[in-house]
Amino acid sequence: MAVVLITGSSSGIGKYTALEMARRGHRVFASMRNLESARLLRADTQKAQLAIEILQLDVTDPASVVGAVQRVLQRAGAIDVLVNNAGRGSIGVVEDYTDEEIHSVLETNFFGAVRTTRAVLPAMRARRSGTIIMMSSVSGLRTFPFASVYSASKFALEAISNGLRCELRPFGIRVVLIEPGNFRTRGGINMHFPKRIMPGSGEATSDPLYATLARRPLNPLPTFPLGDAHEIARLAAEVAESDDPRARYLIGEDAQHLMELDSEEFEELVRQRMKA
Numbered sequence: 001m002a003v004v005l006i007t008g009s010s011s012g013i014g015k016y017t018a019l020e021m022a023r024r025g026h027r028v029f030a031s032m033r034n035l036e037s038a039r040l041l042r043a044d045t046q047k048a049q050l051a052i053e054i055l056q057l058d059v060t061d062p063a064s065v066v067g068a069v070q071r072v073l074q075r076a077g078a079i080d081v082l083v084n085n086a087g088r089g090s091i092g093v094v095e096d097y098t099d100e101e102i103h104s105v106l107e108t109n110f111f112g113a114v115r116t117t118r119a120v121l122p123a124m125r126a127r128r129s130g131t132i133i134m135m136s137s138v139s140g141l142r143t144f145p146f147a148s149v150y151s152a153s154k155f156a157l158e159a160i161s162n163g164l165r166c167e168l169r170p171f172g173i174r175v176v177l178i179e180p181g182n183f184r185t186r187g188g189i190n191m192h193f194p195k196r197i198m199p200g201s202g203e204a205t206s207d208p209l210y211a212t213l214a215r216r217p218l219n220p221l222p223t224f225p226l227g228d229a230h231e232i233a234r235l236a237a238e239v240a241e242s243d244d245p246r247a248r249y250l251i252g253e254d255a256q257h258l259m260e261l262d263s264e265e266f267e268e269l270v271r272q273r274m275k276a
């Protein structure tokens with residue numbers, strides 16, 4: 001039985017991962033930035049007669065991160081697995097973002113994961129064991145136009161995870177990247193857009209051509225159906241239970257297909273689609 005801390009457990013992949021880990025007998029601390037969003041997880045937990053401990057953790061708030069990690073350590077004595085899942089999608093052309101908007105996407109998707117990782121490391125290092133799962137994305141390996149800021153946050157997450165993996169291996173701590181394609185969650189509803197392109201914001205996109213281009217399909221590949229996010233939860237649990245997990249797991253038919261193209265082939269495809 002492992003002690004598992006998950007960020008962003010109010011919906012989607014984080015919620016499914018909390019339930020899957022609990023079903024397998026692990027002690028789960030499901031964290032979320034707003035405890036009022038715990039209703040869905042509480043209902044699912046009760047229905048499945050599982051025990052999950054819910055706690056507040058906003059990855060953008062250092063005091064909240066440290067406080068949550070301390071509470072888990074006080075209650076359980078250790079953290080075996082951290083799932084850095086909290087994140088938000090963002091769509092818009094780079095020029096339409098303010099600096100603050102770019103910062104806020106990176107603050108959640110990159111700094112949030114780094115901050116939470118750094119908070120659990122002293123306890124993991126002392127025990128010479130632990131697994132850190134980073135919920136990255138195929139967007140951390142290939143950049144889709146109009147999702148460049150989101151991609152930048154996931155590329156940064158990939159880079160630091162690759163470095164951390166080597167730094168932490170001597171301490172028995174594993175760092176594993178999960179790189180999903182498109183899966184059905186609340187990610188679409190929770191999507192962030194630069195204020196400039198929000199209807200009613202009173203501002204306009206910097207150039208009308210952007211608006212025309214942005215209506216073109218974002219994904220340059222033939223359409224694959226959205227994946228079932230429970231699959232990612234099962235994968236995260238398998239990684240948590242593995243003695244020798246791989247460095248990265250690409251998941252989703254679309255992601256697999258995409259990564260069969262090299263980066264030049266991918267860009268060529270994007271160029272063709274943008275001309276369409």
Ligand SMILES: NC(=O)c1ccc[n+]([C@@H]2O[C@H](COP(=O)([O-])OP(=O)(O)OC[C@H]3O[C@@H](n4cnc5c(N)ncnc54)[C@H](OP(=O)(O)O)[C@@H]3O)[C@@H](O)[C@H]2O)c1
Pocket residue numbers: 007008009010011012013014032033034037057058059060085086087088089108112135136137138179180181182183184185186187188190
């Ligand atoms: N779904 C996909 O196709 C897909 C593909 C690739 C990667 N991913 C990654 O998978 C992760 C989960 O996304 P999802 O698809 O499951 O979307 P989701 O249903 O929107 O879940 C995102 C979760 O992150 C939480 N969150 C946002 N900001 C937070 C913060 N500051 N502190 C703590 N929690 C915060 C959200 O909480 P609130 O309810 O409070 O907003 C929510 O629980 C993300 O990192 C995403 O980038 C998803």
